[in-house]
Amino acid sequence: xxxxxxxxxxxxxxxxxxxxxxxxxxxxxxxxxxxxxxxxxxxxxxxxxxxxxxxxxxxxxxxxxxxxxxxxxxxxxxxxxxxxxxxxxxxxxxxxxxxxxxxxxxxxxxxxxxxxxxxxxxxxxxxxxxxxxxxxxxxxxxxxxxxxxxxxxxxxxxxxxxxxxxxxxxxxxxxxxxxxxxxxxxxxxxxxxxxxxxxxxxxxxxxxxxxxxxxxxxxxxxxxxxxxxxxxxx
Numbered sequence: 001x002x003x004x005x006x007x008x009x010x011x012x013x014x015x016x017x018x019x020x021x022x023x024x025x026x027x028x029x030x031x032x033x034x035x036x037x038x039x040x041x042x043x044x045x046x047x048x049x050x051x052x053x054x055x056x057x058x059x060x061x062x063x064x065x066x067x068x069x070x071x072x073x074x075x076x077x078x079x080x081x082x083x084x085x086x087x088x089x090x091x092x093x094x095x096x097x098x099x100x101x102x103x104x105x106x107x108x109x110x111x112x113x114x115x116x117x118x119x120x121x122x123x124x125x126x127x128x129x130x131x132x133x134x135x136x137x138x139x140x141x142x143x144x145x146x147x148x149x150x151x152x153x154x155x156x157x158x159x160x161x162x163x164x165x166x167x168x169x170x171x172x173x174x175x176x177x178x179x180x181x182x183x184x185x186x187x188x189x190x191x192x193x194x195x196x197x198x199x200x201x202x203x204x205x206x207x208x209x210x211x212x213x214x215x216x217x218x219x220x221x222x223x224x225x226x227x228x229x230x231x232x233x234x
Contacts, residue, residue, distance in 0.1 A: 004076075005232040005233050006040065006078060007038065007040050007041075007078070007079050007080075008042070008075065008080040008081070009040060009042045009082065010048075010081070010083060011042045011043065012045070012048050012084070013044045013045060013048050013049060035221060036224065038232065040224075043072045044068065045061065045065050046067075047061050047064050048064065048065070053084055053089075054084065054086045054129065054132060055164075057089055065087075066093060069097055069098050069102070070097060078101075078232075079100050079102070079231050080094070080101070081220060081223075081224055081227075082103075082105060082220075083200060085106055085107055085128070085198035085199055085220065086137065088105035088137045088138075088140050089136065090104060090140070091105065091140050091141050101231065103223055103224075105137070105198065105220070106197060106198060107138060108141040108142065109196055109218050110123050111142070111143045111147075111148050113194050113218055114148040121193030122150055122189070122191050123149070123151075123192070123194055124150070124151050124189060124195045124215075125150050125153070125195075125196050125197075126155070126178070126181070126185065126197050126199070126202060126209075127154045127155075127199060128154065128155060128156070128161070130153060130156065131156060132156075133152060133154070151185075151191075151192055158177045161174055161177065175205045178209070179205060182213055183212045185213075186213045186215065192215065193215065194217075195209065195213065195215050196217075196218045196219070197220075200220050206219055206222075
């Protein structure tokens, strides 16, 4: 595919080994060269880290997110995404600051996915931390769980996913644990009709989750591909 269109991604600020070029060596992640067949560029948000965005949910970072988004637009990004699904909190402010489509999180997909399944089914959300994901994240991307029923499961209690305390991540173990969690999730919630992966670190395991659950799985990469088709120069 020959195209001049680019997708921009707002990333965490580099900080030692754990913030090496995000996904650069991990196929299936947003910034990996093998994930998409179109150009993807990143821009680090000053002060944005897993702790400040996911744990502290620091809204004082809004100006920094806006600044980085504007840089991506200046660099030629025709649409802008986010490295972490918890960046949903900044969706409205970022989208109001640039002239290109913004989709900070796969959570923006939930209303669409909900309309695809039966009315007596729910959208299952697999998240990095179910204790920290809340209604305010949903509201920030334009929906409420009162209107679109969801069931949420996190990986925060799984040892391999406690990545803030680790110097090196074992992606293989994380994948096996995630797939098992997804399997238990749908067994315990038979009314789940489709799954949305909030965490961008989960996307490389989407196909395995599909296999063990038998359900359609949506994530930030499926959303990115859809948006690219809408903005690419044909």
